[in-house]
Amino acid sequence: MNNAHPESVLLQPQDDGLPMSAWGRWAKDKLDVLARYIETSTTAMASRKMYWRRRFYIDLQAGPGKNYVKGHPDDVFLGSPLLALTRGAGYTDYRFVEEERESVEALRRRCSAFNLDSSQTVRIFAGDCNEIVDDIGEEVNQIDRPPFSQTDWNSLCLVFLDSQGLELNWETVLKVASLKRADLLINFSTMGLKRTALLALELPPGEARADKFFGTTEWRDIPLGLRGSMPVYEWIVFYQKRLTEQAQYQWGTPQSVKNSKGVELYRLLFASKNDLGIELWEDARTKGPSQRLLF
Ligand SMILES: C[S@@+](CC[C@H](N)C(=O)[O-])C[C@H]1O[C@@H](n2cnc3c(N)ncnc32)[C@H](O)[C@@H]1O
Numbered sequence: 609m610n611n612a613h614p615e616s617v618l619l620q621p622q623d624d625g626l627p628m629s630a631w632g633r634w635a636k637d638k639l640d641v642l643a644r645y646i647e648t649s650t651t652a653m654a655s656r657k658m659y660w661r662r663r664f665y666i667d668l669q670a671g672p673g674k675n676y677v678k679g680h681p682d683d684v685f686l687g688s689p690l691l692a693l694t695r696g697a698g699y700t701d702y703r704f705v706e707e708e709r710e711s712v713e714a715l716r717r718r719c720s721a722f723n724l725d726s727s728q729t730v731r732i733f734a735g736d737c738n739e740i741v742d743d744i745g746e747e748v749n750q751i752d753r754p755p756f757s758q759t760d761w762n763s764l765c766l767v768f769l770d771s772q773g774l775e776l777n778w779e780t781v782l783k784v785a786s787l788k789r790a791d792l793l794i795n796f797s798t799m800g801l802k803r804t805a806l807l808a809l810e811l812p813p814g815e816a817r818a819d820k821f822f823g824t825t826e827w828r829d830i831p832l833g834l835r836g837s838m839p840v841y842e843w844i845v846f847y848q849k850r851l852t853e854q855a856q857y858q859w860g861t862p863q864s865v866k867n868s869k870g871v872e873l874y875r876l877l878f879a880s881k882n883d884l885g886i887e888l889w890e891d892a893r894t895k896g897p898s899q900r901l902l903f
Contacts, residue, residue, distance in 0.1 A: 618721035619694055621684050626714040629671050630678040634873055636685050638865050643691045644892040650698040652888055662700045664765040665692040668737035670704035672711035673718040688768055693722050702730040703744050705737040738777045745783050752788055765790040773800030778823025785855035791885045794877040798840050805838055860889035
């Protein structure tokens with residue numbers, strides 16, 4: 609890979625010599641939906657009288673900022689934090705969390721090329737998002753202290769939760785869900801669950817990663833399907849139902865992300881407490897080039 613990293617390419621979908629992650633082509637489809645949501649919501653917020661104190665883009669599993677298609681190092685595409693920076697002109701505050709040191713350094717370097725205006729902030733946290741979420745939540749809550757007037761509302765957050773597997777604790781999701789106004793885009797790893805669930809069921813209740821992911825051992829009570837098939841969709845519905853009950857969310861239509869053989873790898877779940885959030889999600893989801901992935 610290219611060893612030079614001139615400023616001009618740091619925010620472009622080009623090799624800049626810094627570390628990148630390698631993913632299957634499907635990762636582009638996932639990020640395409642995110643980019644469309646960012647653009648659609650940014651346009652909507654600019655065109656209406658919206659008096660948010662701040663607009664946060666919060667990415668709890670941010671990666672290094674750039675990716676390439678596995679086996680095709682020249683096919684480079686921007687990761688979620690750089691998409692938010694370059695397409696989400698309306699955000700005032702960006703909060704990125706990543707636990708791999710090398711990815712954090714690459715992300716810092718890339719973000720340094722972004723021209724912030726005086727009202728914007730970018731903070732990059734190195735470490736486990738299940739711990740760092742408290743600092744971010746506290747910051748948003750500090751900003752959103754009353755009193756509120758008709759033209760001075762709380763902050764609006766878009767939280768992107770992009771797990772590879774089941775590394776996100778249920779409590780972490782609940783913490784962001786407890787912010788006054790946070791829309792959640794959750795990349796639910798259907799494949800991650802399939803890979804780990806049967807093994808998890810063999811562990812004593814409470815000791816499997818999946819128990820932390822669901823925040824309960826009750827997911828274990830959902831019966832397996834015919835010939836022992838995994839009830840993945842029932843698990844997803846169970847997860848959504850719990851968030852609705854515990855944080856009063858409503859859900860947009862899920863978006864399936866499949867591999868070239870048509871097998872679902874991920875399901876993008878969008879949750880909002882507000883009708884407009886859902887409306888914007890449906891708009892972004894159905895207008896994208898990823899329509900071939902809709903089901
Ligand atoms: C699917 S990748 C994210 C990709 C990124 N959103 C993008 O668009 O390029 C998941 C990332 O989360 C990081 N990660 C995994 N567990 C984490 C944790 N508990 N806290 C913070 N980061 C974590 C991984 O190192 C990896 O970079």
